[in-house]
Amino acid sequence: MASPQSRPVLALTVGDPVGIGPEITLQTLAEFSGDDAHHGIAVGDLGALERAREALDLDVELRPVASWDTTPGGDGVVDVFDIGVLGDSLPDWGVVDERAGRAAVTAIEVATRAALDNEISGIVTGPINKEAIWAAGSEHLGHTEMLGALTGVTKQDTMFVVRNAHVPGHHLRIFFATRHLSLRQALDRITRETQLASIVRAATALRVFGVTEPRLAVAAINPHGGENGAFGDEEIVHLAPAVEDARARGLDVAGPIPADSVFHHGLVGRYDGILSQYHDQGHIAAKTVDFDGTISVTVGLPILRTSVDHGTAFDIAGTGKADHGTMRSAYLAAVEYSPFVDAIRAEYSPAVAG
Template structure:
């Protein structure tokens, strides 16, 4: 497995190019030599000027063309959406070929992506399609709280439909496997309930009893150290306090709200169960500050650090 990581610079009109250049400039010479940036050189050079660093980007950039580059900062653009897709597509193909060991993605703009005719709900769906994978799970990792999601970018009504026994069990398995890979010998997993108080014995819904509890029982029968369903209003605090290594969240906001509350600038988005490795920042394109040289690249540094641990086969957490 290659120990080189590939960073996709994200939407050319957002903060992705700036945080990518900042992160590259701060790397050791050895780490820089094990890094490729999939993006557009002219845009990255404009970002370099915006952030005020001095580094020759040419040796590290897989330069892909953008008509009219560099584009105006902070503008919604189908050209930018198409470019963001092409950066990711190239990185995926190189990862599949073994040329890079992990992809680190800077933020894309979903509206720009769809304007360009690439109809995905975000990175995870796109990566699943590009790799032909039947499933992929979003795991958000921080120092004291880690969350994996049964569903993500769907309506709450659709999320409830997707919380089937089969899908919850698959999510538990995926989380257990990933944590074992990054060094947890026997991960302690909690599964959040979907209804208030896990339905209160049917008073507030039956999904927890009929769909989620059987998945937990099946996972326990396989030897996974998992408990649940546990009421979502307490389980994240218990995990944050050290009681669990991972929480299975039933839908997007259930998992994202607690992790963004406690680790807004440091949480890393990890795609689990894809045939390639991918980490990402956990923030958006921030069009309002793009090109001003003020974007915080701490989250990018965290995503890169997690990627380096994955390619090295080392422990995280």
């Protein structure tokens, strides 16, 4: 059984097996195969990982395992929890395929069950293709919604983690008041009440993930923070009142602060977290600073889940050109956050959250 006090065991789902997921998963696990401090296990079809090994011309042994409680094989050995969906007949690289979608979904289900049963410390997810999982019968928009259904929770948030070489040890976390909505729809969803709820959830997540006295800043929506209503009144009507409500609850929250400066302030250590108002506001800031190193953590789930924040890259799948930098960062983040598994479970289990 996995324990925060023992060597963390992490399940790395390969994502869509005809995308770059098998390649970046294999590269990551090969790199850390000789590290006894943690144990990563690939979750997917053994055949897909064998094909990725050939594409990468990587000299590693793939060792099938049937138990999560397995001693690592050592340097040059990558353990694989074979889900057995595809068998010997693999779909072509880089083509949307129903069987590939089914394999991606199955890997997520297997890893999530292991995390819920406390057999592993957490999961690291590779990129999936939405068309493929929909062709396989999934009704979910993506990973986050699927994981919510599997774990029995209805509200999850995305937390980006951005490391800054200029401030050693400081990690900026970026949260999102809205996510996959058009900008017009996102603005319609932002109210005083929803903003306060987002602030509270972000502050809670910072504490759960080890920030004892979190300092949070709220990003403004309009240029220069609206210039007292000259460029828009969302700050006056919704954001500033929500910040005052949060302060009244004892939270250390600043803002709204113009978006052209607030992320810089966070990076240099003034804040532990920034609440971004819409998808691209936070994504652009994070990925401009560190495209390969920025990773995504899903908060609100009763399990630890980190993820790459890029797609399946069908155009280069199978060529051996994929860069595993983001998967590597997501894996190391899961290792780093594994001591907080008990706190995550206690805060976000459906019985508590509901």
